[in-house]
Amino acid sequence: MPELPEVETVRRGLEQKLNEFIVKKIVVCRDSTVAFPSNKKEFIKGLQNSLLYKWNRRGKYLIAELKKIENENTQINEKITLKQNGFLVVHLRMTGYFKFITNSTPPCKHTRIRFLDKNNNELRYIDVRSFGQMWWIKQGLSPNKIIKGLGSLGPEPFSKDFDTNYLKKVISKRTKSIKAILLDQTIVAGIGNIYADESLYSAGISPFREAQTIKKNELIKLKKSIVTVLKKSIGSGGTTFSDFRDLDGENGNFGIQTNVYRRTGKECHKCGSLIERQKITGRSTHWCPKCQK
16 A cells, blocks of 8 residues: 555655646546545536646645636636635555556556546546545535544654654553554554554564553654655655556655565564564564564
């Protein structure tokens, strides 16, 4: 599943390529991809003639601010009038990705939604396993109230709210493993399996430790490791181990730099011990038994 760095990479690509993209036509190839409104025709009508004005990210959600063109049949010297048109919210889930296409090509069988402008430039959403979803939240409605997962997210790892005091407070009485805590999106937004493993390795903390046993000096190191690992991955365009692609169809390069994730049986870069793997809360967890205590 794309995690914070992958979603941030996509957000930056969307913002760069679609700063003047006005949706003229929408083709919904799979109805279940539209999560809201329940009526597919309302989704299409709501987004038509909308400028994808600004792209934001919250956790693993992409959020486009929309502006509707009110006078689309303007004369050459007449100013186009825009009004706020709510938000397009996207969650890529496990295998979803966008592709920006300038030369019209037939869609592949995994294409779920197509957005086209007046020049037939296309933003194509492709999703092999079809778990990804989109919401059009019209002006006046709150995305946080309509999308339960969005409204319950914890602080962003790069925000001022995510500090050592916050971490100490949320883990003080928790007997869950620290790995399970990092995967909980209501505690911290955007971290998934890859970056939980890599951050814990960088901080020298065993993923099996009960959260409440983590000392303050370790939390300081963990917080720093999370931010450093995420920033490094964003700089590498995210991680690709299966389906993730950026808007140009390129793989993320962080995967070649991982220290423990998917390195089971290989030597630790620091001590030479063999990296081990075991499941925690149903997720494969990778760690060095010597470096992480």
